[in-house]
Amino acid sequence: MRKKVTLKQLARELNLSISTVSKSLKNDPEISEKTINRVHELASFYNYKPNALAVSLKSNKTKTIGIILPEILNHFFAKALYGIEQEASNNGYKIVTCITNESYKKEVEYVEMLNYSSVDGFIVALSQETQVLNKFDHYQALKRENVPVVMFDRVSEEIDCDKVIVDDKEASKNAIEYLINTGCKKIAVITTISDLSVAKLRLEGVKEAIDINAEVTLIELPLRDSQNVEAEIEKFLNNNDLDAVLGLDETAAAISINMSHKLGYKIPEDISVIGFTDGLLSKHSYPKLTTVSQHAEELGAKAAQILLNQLDDFEEKHISKTEVVKTSLIVRDSTN
Amino acid sequence: MRKKVTLKQLARELNLSISTVSKSLKNDPEISEKTINRVHELASFYNYKPNALAVSLKSNKTKTIGIILPEILNHFFAKALYGIEQEASNNGYKIVTCITNESYKKEVEYVEMLNYSSVDGFIVALSQETQVLNKFDHYQALKRENVPVVMFDRVSEEIDCDKVIVDDKEASKNAIEYLINTGCKKIAVITTISDLSVAKLRLEGVKEAIDINAEVTLIELPLRDSQNVEAEIEKFLNNNDLDAVLGLDETAAAISINMSHKLGYKIPEDISVIGFTDGLLSKHSYPKLTTVSQHAEELGAKAAQILLNQLDDFEEKHISKTEVVKTSLIVRDSTN
DNA sequence: ATGAAAGCGCTAACAA
DNA sequence: TTGTTAGCGCTTTCAT
Numbered sequence: 001m002r003k004k005v006t007l008k009q010l011a012r013e014l015n016l017s018i019s020t021v022s023k024s025l026k027n028d029p030e031i032s033e034k035t036i037n038r039v040h041e042l043a044s045f046y047n048y049k050p051n052a053l054a055v056s057l058k059s060n061k062t063k064t065i066g067i068i069l070p071e072i073l074n075h076f077f078a079k080a081l082y083g084i085e086q087e088a089s090n091n092g093y094k095i096v097t098c099i100t101n102e103s104y105k106k107e108v109e110y111v112e113m114l115n116y117s118s119v120d121g122f123i124v125a126l127s128q129e130t131q132v133l134n135k136f137d138h139y140q141a142l143k144r145e146n147v148p149v150v151m152f153d154r155v156s157e158e159i160d161c162d163k164v165i166v167d168d169k170e171a172s173k174n175a176i177e178y179l180i181n182t183g184c185k186k187i188a189v190i191t192t193i194s195d196l197s198v199a200k201l202r203l204e205g206v207k208e209a210i211d212i213n214a215e216v217t218l219i220e221l222p223l224r225d226s227q228n229v230e231a232e233i234e235k236f237l238n239n240n241d242l243d244a245v246l247g248l249d250e251t252a253a254a255i256s257i258n259m260s261h262k263l264g265y266k267i268p269e270d271i272s273v274i275g276f277t278d279g280l281l282s283k284h285s286y287p288k289l290t291t292v293s294q295h296a297e298e299l300g301a302k303a304a305q306i307l308l309n310q311l312d313d314f315e316e317k318h319i320s321k322t323e324v325v326k327t328s329l330i331v332r333d334s335t336n
Numbered sequence: 337m338r339k340k341v342t343l344k345q346l347a348r349e350l351n352l353s354i355s356t357v358s359k360s361l362k363n364d365p366e367i368s369e370k371t372i373n374r375v376h377e378l379a380s381f382y383n384y385k386p387n388a389l390a391v392s393l394k395s396n397k398t399k400t401i402g403i404i405l406p407e408i409l410n411h412f413f414a415k416a417l418y419g420i421e422q423e424a425s426n427n428g429y430k431i432v433t434c435i436t437n438e439s440y441k442k443e444v445e446y447v448e449m450l451n452y453s454s455v456d457g458f459i460v461a462l463s464q465e466t467q468v469l470n471k472f473d474h475y476q477a478l479k480r481e482n483v484p485v486v487m488f489d490r491v492s493e494e495i496d497c498d499k500v501i502v503d504d505k506e507a508s509k510n511a512i513e514y515l516i517n518t519g520c521k522k523i524a525v526i527t528t529i530s531d532l533s534v535a536k537l538r539l540e541g542v543k544e545a546i547d548i549n550a551e552v553t554l555i556e557l558p559l560r561d562s563q564n565v566e567a568e569i570e571k572f573l574n575n576n577d578l579d580a581v582l583g584l585d586e587t588a589a590a591i592s593i594n595m596s597h598k599l600g601y602k603i604p605e606d607i608s609v610i611g612f613t614d615g616l617l618s619k620h621s622y623p624k625l626t627t628v629s630q631h632a633e634e635l636g637a638k639a640a641q642i643l644l645n646q647l648d649d650f651e652e653k654h655i656s657k658t659e660v661v662k663t664s665l666i667v668r669d670s671t672n
Numbered sequence: 673a674t675g676a677a678a679g680c681g682c683t684a685a686c687a688a
Numbered sequence: 689t690t691g692t693t694a695g696c697g698c699t700t701t702c703a704t
Contacts, residue, residue: 003481004452004453004481006680006681006682007681007682008681008682016690016691017690017691017692018681018682018683018691019682019683019684019690019691019692019693020689020690020691022682022683022684023683023684023690026683030689030690031689031690032689032690035689035690047477049448049451049452050452050681050682051393051452051453051680051681051682052452052453052454053389053392053393053398053453053454053680053681053682054393054453054680054681054682054683054696055681055682055683056389056682056696057387057389057390057393057680057681057682057696057697057698058681058682058683058684058695058696059682059683059696060696062389064432064454072408072414072417072418072421073411073414073415073418073616075409075616078408078409078414079409081408081433082408082409082435085408085433085434085435089434089442089446094432094434094449094450094454095432095433096400096430096431096432096433097417097421097431097432097433098421098425098430099418099421099422106425110425112385113430114430115385116340116385116386116387116388117340117387117388117389117390117697118388118389118400118430141383145339145340251620254620255620257622258620258621258622261622262622279616280409280411280615280616280617281616281617281620284587284590284591284594284617284621285594285620286593286594286597286598286622342696342697342698343697343698344697344698352674352675353674353675353676354675354676354697354698354699355674355675355676355677355698355699355700356673356674356675358698358699358700359674359699359700362699366673366674367673367674368673368674371673371674386697386698387696387697387698389696389697389698390680390696390697390698390699391697391698391699392680392698393680393681393682393696393697393698394679394680394697394698394699394700395680395698395699396680453681673704674703674704675702675703675704676701676702676703676704677700677701677702677703678699678700678701678702679698679699679700680697680698680699681696682695682696683694683695683696684693684694684695685692685693685694686691686692686693686694687690687691687692687693688689688690688691688692
């Protein structure tokens with residue numbers, strides 16, 4: 001194993017002290033130009049790079065941020081991760097990604113593990129179980145140690161930290177209004193994620209939008225068994241003579257479209273469909289899905305920006321802010 | 337900022353030396369039981385955890401593996417990442433994820449960055465540009481330094497390292513044969529990823545499967561502009577009276593399905609469609625797509641296993657192996 | 673049974 | 689202009 005080159009070795013070969021070499025590499029003006037050049041030459045000959053671990057230990061900074069995600073197969077989080085990664089790497093930060101799989105226990109484990117000097121700060125979207133249990137001790141601990149945390153999308157009011165969320169309430173309100181405006185009267189809201197904070201907000205928006213002329217029915221379906229979800233939605237669509245469906249997640253909308261086909265309903269003539277999360281399914285459904293875009297990538301990027309700012313100019317007393325990213329309704333072919 | 341607890345502080349409070357505390361925490365038999373208990377008590381009171389950085393610097397191990405991925409919005413890689421993450425975290429490893437966005441330059445940067453003591457080893461899927469340019473110096477450097485690397489899916493013969501690949505050739509061969517067996521004669525192969533090693537293999541499989549009774553046409557479409565891809569596929573389907581389409585990537589297959597609807601073709605009665613990558617699009621297309629599953633999750637998990645094995649029992653002379661993961665054709669509703 | 677000391681690779685205050 | 693030294697937090701060998 002060809003060992004990595006260290007300052008020590010460079011120093012020995014050049015007959016200089018370690019500190020002189022170190023300073024030379026930083027072009028410290030107190031070192032003679034001649035020495036600086038000699039050092040740079042040998043360093044680049046050996047392709048010297050400082051040992052990141054040692055630098056981190058010394059500086060107490062790792063240039064790494066920890067990302068806690070509930071899921072990665074979900075396009076929304078994948079896009080957010082993409083946005084985070086871009087922003088981080090553009091600023092010389094690495095990311096370490098942990099996937100909790102919606103488990104509280106894993107979330108706690110990950111946060112604790114990363115907090116032992118592996119990362120400078122966290123970007124978090126809470127797991128479903130954590131939201132249900134409402135237990136946030138692991139974040140209080142970070143707070144106490146003054147470790148910067150930015151939460152996005154899946155947040156909790158009980159945690160005092162910067163947050164980036166989507167105006168979910170407004171979004172579903174707009175969606176329902178759009179449906180009503182295009183003549184839909186009997187509208188169903190289908191959700192497979194009722195435990196989540198975002199679902200609750202979306203539901204609130206729905207309620208606000210309910211018009212005297214329209215009848216909005218709500219159905220919640222458990223996600224556990226995806227076979228069932230399809231059958232349930234099919235049955236539901238068949239039993240109710242609906243004008244429109246608002247799916248509170250992308251899958252619900254996609255399945256609604258497909259079950260409508262199966263039942264022989266024409267979209268959007270017989271039934272309109274709107275979904276959430278402008279992911280692959282929305283773009284490649286037939287007809288293309290009208291959908292609420294949450295701008296996941298910007299969301300992730302924004303969360304990263306906020307965190308990086310906090311890491312750069314660290315203030316002892318930080319006042320938490322919540323930033324709301326506007327959604328937009330992307331009208332495609334599944335609505336009138 | 338409440339500083340993190342260190343051995344030093346524990347030692348001071350307990351009136352012991354740092355080394356005694358360190359040993360106690362490891363239940364070293366040469367320390368008296370009484371002392372061990374005292375130490376453990378205070379440690380857990382302060383919720384002491386060793387500083388990962390210091391441990392890494394000392395041990396020259398980071399318990400972290402670097403993942404280099406060309407894309408994350410692609411379901412295949414997201415699933416593979418999921419498999420890797422599971423396997424890694426089950427074995428006490430963290431992962432740091434880098435997304436090259438198919439760029440050679442970013443790939444080189446990431447590999448170099450992580451190699452400076454941030455990770456113990458790498459799991460890599462090559463970027464498209466790297467495969468086109470055929471430049472692998474950054475991996476030769478790792479080889480020289482004896483840093484374990486496992487590549488998966490997007491690999492190169494020119495790099496000597498462990499690999500996990502999918503039997504792409506066999507997979508497309510089987511897919512074509514399936515189409516032929518179900519009575520399809522005029523078959524098109526649509527690919528938007530012709531630059532990739534995997535596409536070439538899949539194409540080889542197609543050729544092997546060509547039967548005297550069937551006529552197989554090949555069309556390659558550039559991925560750059562997705563608007564165009566749809567229009568091109570529509571035009572193509574319209575101009576050719578096809579019995580079946582094999583999409584060499586999931587998107588191509590999904591679009592083929594949708595354009596068939598648009599043209600009024602019934603699936604699978606008028607035209608059969610098979611895709612690659614058993615992702616969300618395949619499960620939520622209508623009709624559900626018959627598809628080649630590459631078992632991305634297992635692929636990722638296997639890559640991680642191989643890497644972790646190598647990290648555990650390090651042998652000076654390691655002989656590189658290539659593991660082939662079998663694909664399977666998941667027959668759903670888009671074929672006869 | 674406990675402690676002192678060296679060292680992982682680096683930075684930086686201080687000395688020469 | 690260059691070098692010495694201490695220290696980041698930990699492990700480990702070698703005294704005591």
